[in-house]
Amino acid sequence: MPYIRESILTTVSPDGEVHIAPLGIIQEGDGWVVAPFRPSTTLANIEASGLAVVNYTDEAKIFAGCLTGRKDWPLTPIEDSPIPRLEAALSHDVLKVQSVSADDLRPRFFCKVIASGQHRPFTGMNRAKAAVLEAAILVSRLKMLPAEKIENEIAYLKIAIDKTAGPDEEQAFYWLLEKVIAHLAEVEAGA
Ligand SMILES: Cc1cc2nc3c(=O)[nH]c(=O)nc-3n(C[C@H](O)[C@H](O)[C@H](O)COP(=O)(O)O)c2cc1C
Incomplete structure (x- = not known):
């Protein structure tokens, strides 16, 4: 399996509207593949502009927020880029599409990094942040999973939340939990 970086992608529509979405970027040779499912705003924006900004952040609330209708996270401009980055990004890469593998369900955009920036220090791994990331992925796949698997995974992920979360991770997990319960x-x- 290839290495995947879980990130928040910022993209921009032809009329300048910024969109943010969690996306895993896939390592391939000296570049990264962005593979959004159809239909999605991220896909439409990358197709139109040929560009995306990858935001590397460990803020669990942003991943959970994007999956629960809370997409209004502060943005900040990047020099020489039409797409801004997340204010909260520890670092970012600007990706430029080099080639596309067409697919009806999930086209693959092969991209090269054309610019990068570092903004904040990384302060270490945390089990609760990782649990929120896993729970966010679970929430993005609720319709594809049996109820029993969802219940078991949430129960397991909650152990790390109970043992290692700060208030932000607790809040992020709670947002996801509300969606799971609904x-x-x-x-x-x-049934
Ligand atoms: C950690 C994480 C990684 C994700 N990776 C992908 C991905 O590689 N491709 C994709 O289509 N959706 C992925 N998703 C789901 C998208 O974030 C979600 O479907 C999003 O709403 C994309 O649609 P949009 O661009 O219309 O907002 C991921 C979600 C999470 C939480």
């Missing part, structure tokens, strides 16, 4: 209630009602 989904499970829907499944139950339809």
Whole structure:
């Protein structure tokens, strides 16, 4: 399996609207593949502009927020880039599309890094942040997973939250939990 960096991608539409979304960028040779599913705003924006900014952040609330309708995170301009970065980014890369593998479901944009920046120190790994990341991925796949698997995974991830979270990670996990509970209630009602 290739190495994947979980990031927050910023992209911009032809009329200048900035979009942010969590995306895993996939290592390939001397570049990175961005592979958004159809249909998505990220895909439409990359197709139109040929550019994306990868924000490397350890703020769990941004990953959880994007999955729960909280997308209004502060942005800041990057010199010589039409796309801004997240204010909270520890670092960023500007990606330029070099080639595209067309696909009806999930096209792959092969990109090279054309500029980078460092903004804040990385302050270490944390199990609760990792648990929020896993829970965010789980929430992005709720419709594809059986209820029992969802319940088991949440119960397991909550151990790291209970043992190692600060207030931000607790809040982030709670936002995701609300979405999981609503989904499970829907499944139950339809069963
Ligand atoms: C950590 C993480 C990684 C993700 N990676 C991908 C990805 O590689 N491709 C994708 O289509 N969606 C991915 N998602 C889900 C997208 O963030 C989500 O579907 C998003 O809303 C994209 O649609 P949009 O551009 O219309 O907002 C990921 C979600 C998380 C939490």
